[in-house]
Amino acid sequence: MARKTGSHADTTRPRVRAAALQLIAQHGFAAVSMRQIAAKVGVQAGALYNYTPDKQTLLFDLLHSHMDELLTARAAAVRQGPACQQLEGFIRFHIRWHLPRGDQVFVSYMELRNLTPENFAQIEQLRRTYEDELEAILRLGVAEAVFVVVDTKITTLALIAMLTGMNNWYRESGRLPLALIEEIYVDLARRAVGVASD
Amino acid sequence: MARKTGSHADTTRPRVRAAALQLIAQHGFAAVSMRQIAAKVGVQAGALYNYTPDKQTLLFDLLHSHMDELLTARAAAVRQGPACQQLEGFIRFHIRWHLPRGDQVFVSYMELRNLTPENFAQIEQLRRTYEDELEAILRLGVAEAVFVVVDTKITTLALIAMLTGMNNWYRESGRLPLALIEEIYVDLARRAVGVASD
DNA sequence: GTCTATATGAGGATAGAC
DNA sequence: GTCTATCCTCATATAGAC
Structure with missing residues (x-):
């Protein structure tokens, strides 16, 4: 070795x-x-x-790669169909992509303030792009008159926070199987946008 | 002088x-x-x-005071009535207490890993105590048969994450008045536990 | 590409004067 | 209680040998 x-x-x-x-x-x-x-x-x-070249660039590269990979994976996912189906797809995609990447997600979230302002701005833009993916789905659902949402931006942020928070407590060895947890979160998201669960 | x-x-x-x-x-x-x-x-x-005595103790004192003040404030709040009313009370309490304390909340969340294991355990216990306040309300609602929740613990964590995430984006000078944001979150919480909004 | 050695500075914490 | 001065350790980053 x-x-x-x-x-x-x-x-x-x-x-x-x-x-x-x-x-x-x-x-x-x-x-x-x-x-x-x-x-x-x-x-x-x-x-x-x-x-x-230096420590700062190392951090930036880690965060930039993380967001690149996330957006690439998202772009490759299915994003068609009615809003309700797309919402479910987004939730499942988010969970399945983020949960196995505990360290990356944690660092990408916690170390933003250690980026230089220029580097921060770049990462923040990528993050915004990802959030916009979800908000677009909410807007679509409102346009379809199947979602009842007072404010799509606020609801988007609330859903993202809810999802990202999973990484703080989820453990593979935990009490509930991932499949069930995923169902619960899909259900929470559906309820959040005012769609009755099935 | x-x-x-x-x-x-x-x-x-x-x-x-x-x-x-x-x-x-x-x-x-x-x-x-x-x-x-x-x-x-x-x-x-x-x-x-x-x-x-040292830098570590300074951090611990900040976090410990924060949790103490939170739990003291919560203990002084009204915690009676049916689950639906208690849930609304908790959401409003959480928002009103946390939003004006951006720095404390941020530090209390981000710096946990910089505590020594002993100090971390103490803070974590206090945090758990707070979460249990919310879970007790969810359990009550389930017992009253007014909440429909698959798992009270998961839903508690999802709601807390949703609420705590507000601190990351809320600004007094923002687009929406706080009163409206509060209503939106009360509504999101009600929906999350399966209660129809009014 | 990796090593050893080092320049240069900043960090936490303490001692003792006032 | 605060100051000045300092100890000792550790940091990032670079230079030049192999």
Whole structure:
């Protein structure tokens, strides 16, 4: 496992990212040192600078990749049919994509304030794009007269918060199976937009 | 009269807490130095140690006070009547107590991982106590057969996440008046537990 | 690409004067 | 209670050998 020198860029780069992500999720960006990350990867601190110009860029790359992957996955999902069906699809997509990515989701949410203003603005725009996906569905449902929603923006934010909050407590070893939890959240979302459950 | 040195414990202590809270909310606990806090208070770093044995204890005190104040306020609120009325009361209480305390709420949520395990356990217990307040209402509603809820614990967590998420976007200068937002959330909560809105 | 060594600065915390 | 001065540790980032 421990080789002393040589070319390992292809394997080391993802390992740097993985180590950084895990440590930042556990301790927070500001509390994690480049030395800690290097130690987890198994290299010296100086070697990290082959993969990132500085610590800030490392954080930005992690968050940017996260949002890119999320939006790419969402774009690949089915987004057709009546609003009620699309809403259910969005909820299930969100849960299935976010729950297995605890560290990424946590870091992407908690470390926003450690981005420089320029980097923050970029990430925030991507986040907004994702939220707009849900709001568009709510608007569609209102237009179809199947959703009863006072304000689509507020309801969107409330639903997103509800969904994202799952990552704070969900554990695979928990009391309820994921399938049931998913059903509960689909039901909560349907109720939130004023659609009777089936 | 403006003295440069002397006894200012009564005024300095709350100023230390206020400065720490604001800086931590803005930059994060690990990123804030004792020197920064001292500068904001207008004293030298060493003087802070008259008010806290160390930085960790300062954070713990902030979070502990926050939870104490929350639970005290909640205990003083009306908690009688049918479940439907109690639910509405809880939602309004939560919003009215949390929204004006942006920094405290943010710090209390974001800095949990920077507590020592012992300190974390204490805060977590207080948080649980608060959540149990809401779950008790849901259980009551189910017992009264006016709420239709698959799982009271999950629904409790979903509602709390929805409510706490408000702090992330609500601004006094925002698009909608607080009174309307409150109505929307009361309505969302009612729908979540399966009660038709009025 | 990784190493060792280091420049340069900031961090938490303490001691002792006033 | 606050100040100044300082100890000691640790941080990010860079330079140059291999």
